[in-house]
Amino acid sequence: xxxxxRKRGGQGAVGKKAKxxxxxxxxxxxxxxxxxxxxxxVTVPAPVSSGKWTNKERVLIFSSRGINFRTRHLMQxxxxxxxxxxxxxxxxxxxxxFVVNEVCEIKNCNKCLFFEAKKKQDLYMWIANSPHGPSxxxxxxxxxxxxELKMTGNxxxxxxxxxxxxxxxxxxxxxxLLKELFIQTFSxxxxxxxSQPFVDHVYTFTIADNRIWFRNYxxxxxxxxxxxxxxxFVLNLIKVFQGSFGGPTLYENPDFKSPNMVKxxxxxxxxxxxxxxx
Amino acid sequence: MVVDSGTMEPAEEQQQExxxxxxxxxxxLGLDSEEENSEMSDDELQEAFASGLLKPGMNVLVDxxxxxxxxxxxxxxxxxxxxxxxxxxERLVLTNPPAEDVLSQAEGKVPKPANGDVNADDDFQRxxxxxxxxxxTVLEALPLLSKHGIATKRPEDYFAEMAKSDQHMQKIRKxxxxxxxxxxxxxxxxxxxxxxxxxxxxxxxVIQKRQKEKKAMMTAVKRYQKGMTDKLEFLEGDKKQPGKDxxxxxxxxxxxxxxxxxxxxxxxxxGFGGKKSGKKWNTKESFNDVSSFRAKVAxxxxxxxxxxxxxxxxxxxxxxxxxxxxx
Numbered sequence: 203x204x205x206x207x208r209k210r211g212g213q214g215a216v217g218k219k220a221k222x223x224x225x226x227x228x229x230x231x232x233x234x235x236x237x238x239x240x241x242x243x244v245t246v247p248a249p250v251s252s253g254k255w256t257n258k259e260r261v262l263i264f265s266s267r268g269i270n271f272r273t274r275h276l277m278q279x280x281x282x283x284x285x286x287x288x289x290x291x292x293x294x295x296x297x298x299x300f301v302v303n304e305v306c307e308i309k310n311c312n313k314c315l316f317f318e319a320k321k322k323q324d325l326y327m328w329i330a331n332s333p334h335g336p337s338x339x340x341x342x343x344x345x346x347x348x349x350e351l352k353m354t355g356n357x358x359x360x361x362x363x364x365x366x367x368x369x370x371x372x373x374x375x376x377x378x379l380l381k382e383l384f385i386q387t388f389s390x391x392x393x394x395x396x397s398q399p400f401v402d403h404v405y406t407f408t409i410a411d412n413r414i415w416f417r418n419y420x421x422x423x424x425x426x427x428x429x430x431x432x433x434x435f436v437l438n439l440i441k442v443f444q445g446s447f448g449g450p451t452l453y454e455n456p457d458f459k460s461p462n463m464v465k466x467x468x469x470x471x472x473x474x475x476x477x478x479x480x
Numbered sequence: 481m482v483v484d485s486g487t488m489e490p491a492e493e494q495q496q497e498x499x500x501x502x503x504x505x506x507x508x509l510g511l512d513s514e515e516e517n518s519e520m521s522d523d524e525l526q527e528a529f530a531s532g533l534l535k536p537g538m539n540v541l542v543d544x545x546x547x548x549x550x551x552x553x554x555x556x557x558x559x560x561x562x563x564x565x566x567x568x569x570e571r572l573v574l575t576n577p578p579a580e581d582v583l584s585q586a587e588g589k590v591p592k593p594a595n596g597d598v599n600a601d602d603d604f605q606r607x608x609x610x611x612x613x614x615x616x617t618v619l620e621a622l623p624l625l626s627k628h629g630i631a632t633k634r635p636e637d638y639f640a641e642m643a644k645s646d647q648h649m650q651k652i653r654k655x656x657x658x659x660x661x662x663x664x665x666x667x668x669x670x671x672x673x674x675x676x677x678x679x680x681x682x683x684x685x686v687i688q689k690r691q692k693e694k695k696a697m698m699t700a701v702k703r704y705q706k707g708m709t710d711k712l713e714f715l716e717g718d719k720k721q722p723g724k725d726x727x728x729x730x731x732x733x734x735x736x737x738x739x740x741x742x743x744x745x746x747x748x749x750x751g752f753g754g755k756k757s758g759k760k761w762n763t764k765e766s767f768n769d770v771s772s773f774r775a776k777v778a779x780x781x782x783x784x785x786x787x788x789x790x791x792x793x794x795x796x797x798x799x800x801x802x803x804x805x806x807x
Contacts, residue, residue, distance in 0.1 A: 264596040312716040335562045351655045359641045366617035375555040389571045400634045406614045411600035419614045426618040
């Protein structure tokens with residue numbers, strides 16, 4: 203398996219020697235034969251070239267301690283799907299949330315997806331525009347990862363997604379704000395060095411039952427036949443803040459019930475157990 | 481209620497204070513004897529009562545309904561600050577309702593919810609809703625993409641790393657195949673079971689037919705033995721199929737009529753809706769009713785009398801004497 207460096211000059215670079223394409227091959231390790239340029243050697247019509255990548259978005263995806271395997275896989279899946287993401291080590295829960303902003307700055311990221319696990323059961327997700335912008339906290343439910351065998355679709359690693367939003371996102375101000383946040387976070391910048399030039403999957407964000415449902419589909423045919431790739435999850439909005447991981451609250455979801463209130467407490471469960479075992 | 485200074489808007493603060501006051505007053509009346517908690521003196525209470533803030537009677541401590549922040553202006557401002565105006569190519573965003581559900585409308589099944597809201601609990605409907613939304617996006621986006629020169633189909637020889645490894649895709653394929661096999665097997669098993677049931681039915685029918693035939697044969701044999709018939713046609717079995725049928729047919733017809741008249745009369749006399757006591761005998765209808773008129777019987781002028789007379793008649797005394805004298 204020979205690795206060649208992909209030439210970033212593209213068609214515009216005249217006078218430079220055309221180099222062979224860099225390709226991360228699949229298991230049989232066949233080198234790629236790509237579209238022929240006008241030269242004898244194999245060149246890739248480079249989708250990326252210096253100066254073309256202007257939309258510098260970088261997303262930091264990491265988590266706190268105490269997450270379970272499903273969350274970890276979800277994070278990994280998101281990192282796979284988003285080539286403009288960066289990873290970081292787990293944050294200690296003793297640190298305050300403002301520390302996250304500093305971590306973002308160190309990594310030179312301007313967006314952040316932070317997963318926080320509480321009581322080994324509930325998963326909260328923060329999505330933030332660092333350092334000034336708004337942020338939002340969600341409760342994540344119904345997680346299904348890429349590795350599930352029912353998700354039969356597949357897509358190129360790092361290909362750019364189409365984003366599809368429900369018209370309900372435009373109706374209320376908090377959803378409009380979230381929509382902008384999602385767009386800036388999830389859409390892969392054009393000409394990103396790690397991105398692929400094809401668009402072969404689509405993310406859908408829909409509002410149902412006052413929650414945001416996320417799905418990822420692969421585009422198989424031009425007639426819009428789709429297959430689900432995964433991952434999939436449901437976001438239940440808790441609060442929207444004006445600052446990044448803090449600041450004044452802009453919106454609080456009145457329908458949100460904390461999972462602690464919904465679940466019976468441990469002593470109540472013990473009481474039930476004792477009663478039924480009698 | 482936790483009042484967090486960081487989360488308070490200045491406009492709301494005054495309102496909060498007033499509500500706090502009211503809450504405290506109500507609390508006061510509930511805990512009458514506890515002087516430590518009272519932050520309002522008796523004079524203030526009197527003033528409040530006079531001004532109409534407090535009503536007489538039992539004041540119950542009520543929980544303050546929680547105030548949820550909804551700072552529309554702030555959000556709009558934030559959005560305006562934060563949004564980026566980038567060309568469509570950068571973001572590839574589309575907002576659209578789901579595509580028309582052709583299939584289910586053709587079948588006339590699903591009543592579409594009026595406001596387009598999807599029922600989150602009905603899994604199939606919900607997933608189809610998301611699917612159609614994605615479809616609508618793709619249909620709209622493809623011409624736009626081709627306009628910008630971005631391809632959606634990759635060429636056959638373009639090998640690149642995929643989000644899921646080949647090993648994983650193999651696993652998925654195997655699972656799908658195994659599912660199909662299981663389905664086929666169960667289908668086969670069902671069919672076999674059905675066949676067996678059907679086979680059993682057929683078997684039972686055949687046995688019953690055979691028993692019937694045997695019974696018919698035995699009765700025919702018995703009749704011959706008893707001398708009721710002198711024909712040995714039953715031995716021939718199936719030969720006289722159509723003839724047998726006609727004989728059977730006529731027998732059936734005769735059987736139908738025979739006891740029916742007697743039965744009919746008895747039913748009429750004793751059965752429900754039959755003769756009732758106290759009814760008139762010679763009514764107009766009964767007089768005009770000529771159904772029991774037998775022309776043969778009426779017009780036969782002593783036809784069979786000779787034979788009958790012969791059987792019953794005993795000669796008179798004088799004739800017997802003459803006979804006696806002579807013998």
